[in-house]
Amino acid sequence: MGSIYNKIFDFETKWNGFNKTPFSKNDLIELAERNDIVVLKDHSVKNACAFHYGNRKIVMYNPHQPDMDFTLSLGHELGHIGLGHVKPHSEPLHANFYSNSTIEKDAGIIGFLFWAPSSDLHQMDNAGRLNLEEIYNHCKDYRYGDIEGADLEKICKARLRIYNALKRIKKNSHLCTLC
Ligand SMILES: [Zn+2]
Numbered sequence: 001m002g003s004i005y006n007k008i009f010d011f012e013t014k015w016n017g018f019n020k021t022p023f024s025k026n027d028l029i030e031l032a033e034r035n036d037i038v039v040l041k042d043h044s045v046k047n048a049c050a051f052h053y054g055n056r057k058i059v060m061y062n063p064h065q066p067d068m069d070f071t072l073s074l075g076h077e078l079g080h081i082g083l084g085h086v087k088p089h090s091e092p093l094h095a096n097f098y099s100n101s102t103i104e105k106d107a108g109i110i111g112f113l114f115w116a117p118s119s120d121l122h123q124m125d126n127a128g129r130l131n132l133e134e135i136y137n138h139c140k141d142y143r144y145g146d147i148e149g150a151d152l153e154k155i156c157k158a159r160l161r162i163y164n165a166l167k168r169i170k171k172n173s174h175l176c177t178l179c
Contacts, residue, residue, distance in 0.1 A: 023114040025067055045062050050081055059078070
């Protein structure tokens with residue numbers, strides 16, 4: 001299993017509340033600012049992007065997007081920065097939820113965890129009702145944005161896969177930081 005999962009464990013320690021509580025728009029902005037990332041509104045970016053300017057790390061986001069899309073896109077960009085994908089002088093990275101490239105997928109995973117933390121899925125798991133439909137309904141009810149049903153289903157599927165992978169790793173390492 002790749003290093004993305006080790007990184008997730010790092011972020012759980014470094015980023016208070018990460019993968020334990022859902023992050024709102026303000027939670028994400030606060031987290032970014034605590035980590036010396038400059039957060040700017042910009043109407044010309046599709047959802048969000050991350051880049052360096054001089055020696056500052058910058059994240060730009062489009063303020064006209066529903067909260068769920070905001071969490072996924074800014075969370076995705078914080079993922080890029082946290083994972084070291086954003087380098088000085090490189091092109092801005094834009095949130096792309098459906099790309100197959102490893103860095104896009106890995107950043108996407110971080111965005112998903114800000115949106116639907118493992119603690120939510122852990123509760124379903126404990127109640128014996130962890131399945132795609134439960135995740136879908138859980139997320140749709142209070143965290144639904146402009147993302148179409150079919151895409152939301154794809155995101156929920158990815159989320160379930162991540163949960164199961166993390167659970168396997170934590171079981172093997174005799175840790176349970178999910179609880
Ligand atoms: Zn990206």
